[in-house]
Amino acid sequence: MEAVPRKTTIRDVAEAAGVGVGTISRVLNSSSQVSRETRARVLKAIRRLGFRPNAQARRILRRRSESVCFLLSNRDFLHPFHARILQGVESCASGMKQHVLFAALHYSPRIAAEKIDLPHVLQEHGLIDGVILAGTIYPNLLRRMESIHVPFVALRNNVMGMEGKCGFDQVGFDDFSATLEATRHLTGEGHRQIVFAGDMSFPWFQRRFAGFREAMREKKLRPALVTAADAQSFVDFGQKVAQRIVARKPKPTAVVAGNDEIAYGIWLWLRRQGVKVPDEMSLVGFDDREEAVLMDPPLTTIRVHKEEIGRTCMKMLLERLHNPQMAFSQRILPTEFIIRGSVRRI
Amino acid sequence: MEAVPRKTTIRDVAEAAGVGVGTISRVLNSSSQVSRETRARVLKAIRRLGFRPNAQARRILRRRSESVCFLLSNRDFLHPFHARILQGVESCASGMKQHVLFAALHYSPRIAAEKIDLPHVLQEHGLIDGVILAGTIYPNLLRRMESIHVPFVALRNNVMGMEGKCGFDQVGFDDFSATLEATRHLTGEGHRQIVFAGDMSFPWFQRRFAGFREAMREKKLRPALVTAADAQSFVDFGQKVAQRIVARKPKPTAVVAGNDEIAYGIWLWLRRQGVKVPDEMSLVGFDDREEAVLMDPPLTTIRVHKEEIGRTCMKMLLERLHNPQMAFSQRILPTEFIIRGSVRRI
DNA sequence: GAAAACAGTGGAACTGGTTCCACGCTCTAC
DNA sequence: GTAGAGCGTGGAACCAGTTCCACTGTTTTC
Numbered sequence: 001m002e003a004v005p006r007k008t009t010i011r012d013v014a015e016a017a018g019v020g021v022g023t024i025s026r027v028l029n030s031s032s033q034v035s036r037e038t039r040a041r042v043l044k045a046i047r048r049l050g051f052r053p054n055a056q057a058r059r060i061l062r063r064r065s066e067s068v069c070f071l072l073s074n075r076d077f078l079h080p081f082h083a084r085i086l087q088g089v090e091s092c093a094s095g096m097k098q099h100v101l102f103a104a105l106h107y108s109p110r111i112a113a114e115k116i117d118l119p120h121v122l123q124e125h126g127l128i129d130g131v132i133l134a135g136t137i138y139p140n141l142l143r144r145m146e147s148i149h150v151p152f153v154a155l156r157n158n159v160m161g162m163e164g165k166c167g168f169d170q171v172g173f174d175d176f177s178a179t180l181e182a183t184r185h186l187t188g189e190g191h192r193q194i195v196f197a198g199d200m201s202f203p204w205f206q207r208r209f210a211g212f213r214e215a216m217r218e219k220k221l222r223p224a225l226v227t228a229a230d231a232q233s234f235v236d237f238g239q240k241v242a243q244r245i246v247a248r249k250p251k252p253t254a255v256v257a258g259n260d261e262i263a264y265g266i267w268l269w270l271r272r273q274g275v276k277v278p279d280e281m282s283l284v285g286f287d288d289r290e291e292a293v294l295m296d297p298p299l300t301t302i303r304v305h306k307e308e309i310g311r312t313c314m315k316m317l318l319e320r321l322h323n324p325q326m327a328f329s330q331r332i333l334p335t336e337f338i339i340r341g342s343v344r345r346i
Numbered sequence: 347m348e349a350v351p352r353k354t355t356i357r358d359v360a361e362a363a364g365v366g367v368g369t370i371s372r373v374l375n376s377s378s379q380v381s382r383e384t385r386a387r388v389l390k391a392i393r394r395l396g397f398r399p400n401a402q403a404r405r406i407l408r409r410r411s412e413s414v415c416f417l418l419s420n421r422d423f424l425h426p427f428h429a430r431i432l433q434g435v436e437s438c439a440s441g442m443k444q445h446v447l448f449a450a451l452h453y454s455p456r457i458a459a460e461k462i463d464l465p466h467v468l469q470e471h472g473l474i475d476g477v478i479l480a481g482t483i484y485p486n487l488l489r490r491m492e493s494i495h496v497p498f499v500a501l502r503n504n505v506m507g508m509e510g511k512c513g514f515d516q517v518g519f520d521d522f523s524a525t526l527e528a529t530r531h532l533t534g535e536g537h538r539q540i541v542f543a544g545d546m547s548f549p550w551f552q553r554r555f556a557g558f559r560e561a562m563r564e565k566k567l568r569p570a571l572v573t574a575a576d577a578q579s580f581v582d583f584g585q586k587v588a589q590r591i592v593a594r595k596p597k598p599t600a601v602v603a604g605n606d607e608i609a610y611g612i613w614l615w616l617r618r619q620g621v622k623v624p625d626e627m628s629l630v631g632f633d634d635r636e637e638a639v640l641m642d643p644p645l646t647t648i649r650v651h652k653e654e655i656g657r658t659c660m661k662m663l664l665e666r667l668h669n670p671q672m673a674f675s676q677r678i679l680p681t682e683f684i685i686r687g688s689v690r691r692i
Numbered sequence: 693g694a695a696a697a698c699a700g701t702g703g704a705a706c707t708g709g710t711t712c713c714a715c716g717c718t719c720t721a722c
Numbered sequence: 723g724t725a726g727a728g729c730g731t732g733g734a735a736c737c738a739g740t741t742c743c744a745c746t747g748t749t750t751t752c
Contacts, residue, residue, distance in 0.1 A: 007471070009738055020702035025740055035700060052471035056411065057739035059402045060707050070448070078433050083424040090450055099467050102416070102448045104436055121445050125353070125398035126708095235640050268642050291637060294581050296614050355708055366732035371710055381730060403709035406737050472738090 088310020238265020434656020584611015
């Protein structure tokens with residue numbers, strides 16, 4: 001690449017204003033040690049020359065890049081769920097004059113930590129101050145992150161196989177309490193035969209099932225779990241599982257789905273079979289994605305405040321950067337039960 | 347923020363390896379001007395000291411940040427459509443050792459160009475080499491971008507009110523030909539009464555309607571347009587418009603929807619009224635979003651290759667950076683007509 | 693009235709890389 | 723045997739900022 005023509009520097013401005021370079025720097029950093037008249041003269045020169053300070057040069061001295069990396073791991077695409085979190089990160093960052101770098105990574109959970117080929121931003125030094133880990137986070141990635149000595153915050157709900165461990169900062173929401181509340185709502189509406197639909201190989205579905213089980217136990221009801229193998233997607237999983245649900249004896253009157261996509265799959269299959277929601281089957285989702293409100297009937301579900309999670313990740317990372325010695329912590333944000341039209345009283 | 351402890355520098359490595367700093371630099375940049383033994387000695391010292399070169403320092407000299415900014419304008423959230431484009435940008439960028447900064451911007455189309463408050467990344471100097479403009483792009487933003495002298499590429503389909511102008515690089519897809527092909531498919535399947543549903547205040551719907559109109563004219567059919575006012579969202583627009591469509595005399599047998607969300611709204615309303623798709627009404631969408639395949643019946647639609655568009659934006663921007671004097675161009679990518687189950691032969 | 697405090701400023705030294713020139717050494721050409 | 727080419731290398735100068743020390747002139751303190 002050819003070189004960009006030389007821009008005006010702080011020294012050009014100093015000469016134009018008839019002052020020293022130190023004074024220009026002091027004006028730029030709004031230090032109080034500059035007289036009113038000098039400041040005015042410098043600002044005039046800056047405007048006249050169209051001077052814009054070079055951020056890179058400052059960064060070397062500050063030893064801070066004022067940037068963080070949003071790292072999406074093992075996702076084929078930027079799912080709306082993560083897109084919303086990224087947006088929350090960005091909105092908080094822009095308020096704090098921080099920049100957000102987006103990077104993607106694909107790695108095997110079985111590969112050795114040191115063999116994980118991190119994105120270029122993380123390999124170079126000084127480009128970012130910290131990382132927000134999104135996507136699926138296996139222990140080897142956590143170890144790899146620790147090895148490069150860059151502070152990071154992880155999306156707690158996406159951490160695999162390290163339940164309870166806390167050698168790093170985490171932000172998440174409470175799967176357990178969310179399905180606990182949702183299931184209590186169902187029992188409160190008179191439902192007795194309720195099933196949970198979710199793939200237990202994911203820890204978040206395990207936690208959601210646990211909340212469901214707890215609410216069922218409170219009412220001395222049998223907590224039933226329905227799963228399916230070989231599903232192509234969550235929607236497909238829902239369709240396969242729906243079939244088994246209606247075949248159960250006694251027939252369930254309500255389903256707590258592991259997420260909105262599973263709920264959608266169940267709804268699709270029921271619809272095709274002529275089973276009416278909520279008249280013949282009540283349905284609760286999880287996530288409150290964009291499409292939940294657009295279903296027919298609109299889906300009763302658990303809202304996860306994705307932007308809020310993103311903002312909290314960013315805030316937490318900044319705290320860590322300010323205070324590297326701070327003890328690691330987990331921040332759990334509340335979910336919200338959203339009652340729409342897919343549950344009926346019986 | 348407190349200062350980060352000083353890291354090992356190129357001079358530390360030079361001392362450890364018993365060579366000059368220039369040699370370290372040459373090794374790092376894999377210049378051939380280093381003997382085999384010296385290179386080995388330097389690499390060993392680098393590994394022993396855990397040295398990672400500071401990217402900021404290099405950037406000053408190179409006058410290149412090796413970063414681009416993906417700027418999403420006037421969007422309440424990072425819509426899956428743009429999320430896929432961002433992903434395409436990232437995948438191309440990571441292959442070219444470039445970094446991607448994500449930034450959002452909200453501005454009024456009526457504000458003066460110089461009053462637009464650009465994100466912090468664009469205000470500072472030297473942080474990015476170029477910008478990819480996504481979201482909604484009004485003329486004042488284009489003028490603002492020109493004023494800061496940073497090369498940029500715009501998503502052509504999202505540029506408002508500058509049809510045909512080309513004082514900047516653009517990447518897009520051909521709305522006109524896409525609906526032309528889709529409508530020809532409908533007439534080929536025997537449909538005669540076909541309507542187009544879309545909000546004409548958006549230029550892309552105007553272009554899509556034009557393609558529809560052209561195909562209808564070819565067959566000497568009357569191209570009908572149906573719109574609705576005060577819609578909350580595209581889905582809502584679809585629901586409102588569906589009502590008018592079935593009320594038309596003679597009753598249409600097929601609808602070309604402006605996008606998949608409108609198609610979904612139409613489908614929802616028809617379903618609620620007991621109108622069967624495709625038996626009583628055929629339906630074609632536009633975009634091929636994730637959910638199109640999950641509808642019942644799966645939606646026949648026009649696929650836009652979003653990742654490909656993102657990759658092309660990135661490639662084009664890099665070309666511009668290599669060759670700033672290059673004439674501005676527009677790159678139009680093909681769409682793909684995807685036949686699923688929402689159109690029947692009559 | 694002298695000493696001390698302090699606001700305001702200039703500029704050298706510094707950050708951590710890259711670049712380029714000078715120099716030493718070896719090898720080839722005549 | 724010497725000139726010229728060319729490889730390999732050291733290190734000063736550079737990039738564009740910040741920081742800090744020294745200095746001046748003014749004000750305050752006793």
